Amino acid sequence: MVAYYSTQDLCDRFRCSSRTLFRRMKRAINPFPSPCMKHVGSFNLWDVDEVSCWEQRERERCDSSMGLHD
Numbered sequence: 001m002v003a004y005y006s007t008q009d010l011c012d013r014f015r016c017s018s019r020t021l022f023r024r025m026k027r028a029i030n031p032f033p034s035p036c037m038k039h040v041g042s043f044n045l046w047d048v049d050e051v052s053c054w055e056q057r058e059r060e061r062c063d064s065s066m067g068l069h070d
Helices: 007-014 018-024 048-065
Strands: 004-006 044-047
Touching: 004 007, 004 048, 007 018, 044 048
Parallel strands: none
Antiparallel strands: 004 044
């Protein structure tokens, strides 16, 4: 079974606004995944696995930019 995050779920998870999520989708480096289900004037849903992969890449990107290594 596929699990989904709503826009509100993601805003709560990352402590940001929905506007920030959509700005992150436009980044050149590690863009945030697009919603897999879009409903104009209603809600968007994101695949939990895609968001988890993005989050892992983002952690690695931040760690490498800060010079942190295992």
